[in-house]
Each structure stands twice: as C-alpha cells, then as structure tokens.
Amino acid sequence: MNLLAALLAALLVLSPFSRVAQGADLRVLTSFLPMYLFTRNVVGDAPGVTVEMMLPASLGCPHDYSLSPGDMRKIAEADLFIANGFGMEDFLGAPIRRANPKIRVVETASSVIPLRAGGDPHGHPGGGRNEVNPHTWVSPRNAILQVRAIEKALSDVSPGNGPVFRRNADTYVGRLDALAREFNETARHFRNRNIVTFHNVFDYLAREIGLTIVGRIEETPGQEPSAGEMRELVRTIRETTAAAVFAEPQYPERLAETVAREAGVPVRMLDPVSTGSAAPTTYEDVMRRNLQTLTEALGTR
Template sequence: MIKRTNFSVLKRFSALLLMLVILGISVLTGCTGAGENKNKSQGSTYTIVTSFYPVYVFTKNIIGELPNVELINMTEPQTGCLHDYQLMPADLKTLEKADAFVINGAGMEAFMDKVIKQRPELKVIEAAKGIELLKDENGEENPHIWVSITGAITEVKNIAEGLAASDAKNAAAYRENADKYVRKLQQQSDKMHRELDGLKNKNIVTFHEAFPYFAKEFGLNIVSVVEREPGTEPSAGELAELVGQIKETGVKLLFAEPQYSQKAAETIAKETGAQVYLLDPVATGEKNASADSYIKAMDENLKVLVEAFKQVQ
C-alpha cells in the first residue's frame, strides 16, 4: 500500500516537472525570438554607397528622410571628373559595408572590374542603364549623361527602381521620393528652355567633353573642345590650331569649368577676343551636399548662359 502511494506521488510529480520544463522552454524561446526580431527591426541599416558626386545627390533625393538607410559617397573629396580615378584601400573598405553600390555606369567608373573582383556578390545599380549614349568623332561613348537634366531624370528613375528591387521594404518610398524629385528637375528644365530656346547664336567652345548631352538638350552648338582629356593642358600647337579655328568661326564664348585650370581659356581669349565663362558639369561638390545642390548648380548655369549669350545676340 505504501509503495503504491509513493509510486503515485512520484508519477504525479514527474508529470508536473515535465510540464514545467516544457512551459519554461516555450517561454524562453518566445522571449528570445521576440528579442531577436526587435533588435533586428530596430538596428538593421541598409547601406548605400555611391561612386561620385552627382549620383550621390540623386540618391540622396531618392532616400529622402527614410530611417535606417545610410548613404555614403565613396569618392570624397574629389577634385575632377571620375574618368581616371584609382580605387584606394579605403574605398574597398567602404564597399565592404555596402548593401548596394550606385554608379553612373556607361564607362565612367573605370575601376568597376576591380570592384566586382573584390565583391562579386555586391548589388550594383547603374544609373545610365538603357540610355542611348552619344559618341564623339572617334566613336567613343560619352558617359556624362547627368549633365543634361533630361538625362538626370532618367538616371534618377533608374536608381529608384534599382533600390526598390534590392530593398523591397522601402520600395514605395524610393519611388515616391524619386517622383517628387523628378518633378523639380522637370521644372528646372522647363525654366531653362524658356530662357534659352529663343536665342539664335548659341555657338560655344568648351574645355571638356562633359557638355554634349547638355548642348543637345538646350540647342547649344559646340564648335570645338579644348581639352579632350580633362585636366590636360593643350600643347602650343593645339592652342594655335584652336585659336585659328575660333577666329575662323567667329565664336565669342569660351566655357571653362570650375573644376579645372582656366589658364588655357585665358590664353585663347587673349588671342581671339572671346570671353571666358564658367559652366559647371556638376561632377564635384561639397561633402554632404544638400539635396537641392544639383538644381542650384543648373540654375547658376542658366544665369551664366543668359549673361554670356547677351553678348552675341
């Protein structure tokens, strides 16, 4: 009789203990899971790295005020166009943090082979994707699409779609922000057309192959380009040839760029009587530039063009 009682008590105690153990595991598992999900949702950051200034500004507008999205411009500071930029160890370290790398594409980033070799799994978003490229007299494709506002609009849309595809949680916000920015860009383009379309003599000389898209959009006629390789001063023979060409065509307006020396421009102006103005291809800018910096630069370009063309109408 005693043995049966002890066995019964032991059986009930074992069942109770088993139930407590199961309940304890469930509680602990539930708490741990909730904690992990909470930490992930609060602390997860989507990091976007951009290749250089104009793409950075476009992407900044697309991100807007989204929380938990970090934007880093890889080539900061940068003194000229990106053509011959060499990747540094610090750049590759920056890209290690990237969930997506936004580039202009169209051959602008000559270092992409090295990036892909180092980070083959990295999501690369190409702003110039699907855009028909202009070619120079040698058949070389021109990557300076963003200098045209129409080109900038297409690049913004491409970036937004690329980010939406790679970061689905924020897809709707990316598209909405891009639409708002595109409307502002279109307003600036319309303003520039109103000011420039009626002008007759729009013959100019530029100092870099940055402006063909811009010229096409606003009807400018680029008679000659001084520096085929940006930042490379023309030789004495090339200068003499340019001076002769400018005298022959009667071009009175030379447009240099704020990113480069104006020495050659001043020499040509002295020999031909032409006037030198600065036109910004928006290839570089201040660190942590404001979201409206591209539009402000284009508005400044408009003021320069209007003032310059007054001299030749």
C-alpha cells in the same frame, strides 16, 4: 522539392540582399557627387537605408581614379553600389568584385541615349576618340532618367521602402522637370548658340538645349593641347563667331584664358556638378547658375 528548397536557401545565403530581407539596414554606396545627390534625394527619410559617397566631393570626375584601401573597405561593407557608368568609373568590374563579390552595381547612365566622345554634341561621328561620352548627368532630362534608374534599383532591393522611394523620386523628378523646362524655354531665345568648352562634359546639355560646341580645349581629359591645336581652336572660334570659352572650376583657367584672349572672346565658368556641396538641392542650384551664365554669355533676342 527538398533539393529545390536547398538551392533556394543557398541562393538566399549568397545573395547580397538576404540580410536586407531579414531586416538589416540597406547600405548604399555611391561613386561620386552627382550620384550621391540623386540617390540621397530618392532615399530621403526611408527607414533603414544609409547612403555614403565613396569619392570626396572635392575630387571631381573619377577619370582614371584608383581605389584606395579605404574605398575597398567601403565597398566590402555595402549592399548596393550606385555608379554613373559609360566608362566614367574605370574601377567598375573586377576591382569591385574582388572587394565584395556579392555587391550589386547599378550603372545609371545605361538609361540614357549615349553620345560618342569623338563626335559632335548632336551625336554625329567625328574625329578623335570613339568611346561613349560618360558625362550624362550634366543634362536635366538625363538626370531624370538616372534618378528613375536609382529609384528602381532601390525598390528592387528594399521593396518595403518602395512607396517612399517612389514618392521621393516623384518629388525630385518634378523639380528636375521644372529645371529642364527653364533651360529649354530660355535656350529658345539665345542669340548665339556656338560655344567652346574645356572638355566634353557639356555635350549632353548642348544636345538637350540646341547648342553647338565648335571646339574643346582638351579633347582628352587631362591632356593639354599642343600649340598647333590651340592656334587651330582660335581660328575656329573666329570663323564660327563663338560667343565665349567656358572653363570649369575643377581645372585651372590658364588655357581657357589664353585661347579666349587670342580669339578675342570672354571666358565664362560652367560647373558640371562633379564637385561642391552635398546638400540635396546642389544639382538644381548649380545648374541654374549655369543657365544664368549661358544667358549672359550668349545673349537673348
């Protein structure tokens, strides 16, 4: 029994949560804006919990992001790291472990049924890359799953705050469920369901509400299309009578405007909530603006 007690004591010393169990504040670090918004809503006013966002809210999706010395310090001081996962944060794994071997990393997208980056928005395999599409949060139903994953992780680490986390998560999930129902009800009446997006960030939303993404301007984020690829995209837009080309606020509109002008369709803006305000209602506010934009572009019957 003495040996067992010694082993248990050693595990507590090594555990990243031993100080939390002893009454210290729980320090939660989130990777980027949507993970911060979800976590902040679950934590709410829970005592002894701090939530910080690692990447600036103006940066956007952390594709190919490299950790800075300041990031490493934040990771070293945190107990829990809330990430999206599915490859969104390339720095997960060894870089984080080097900064803080004791930190617990939660990849919230693991609760979502994945889409392939090279497939169509309904999950069918297609050409191009075959990695998992990491943009899970741009779907209210997926957001609910990710919020529940955050709630569970927080309750595991700080069980004393479990009732607070559950209450806050229930409230937030109720709001997200209302948002999802708004999307589904409105989408039932869309006159045109064919769209072109800038890249594959809206594939999960398309799956959720029954849109067909007939083309993307950038099949690989950050890699501009060739002249031949743009001509092919224009041809596809005309053949499928796509309603519009949707740009994103995180990228210049030049390519979207060029393709739309050649195809004779309008350009509209959809926001994947990867930049912007850190206010608690930002996700819902932005997604409702997206719904209004889709309604105006696709028409209703």
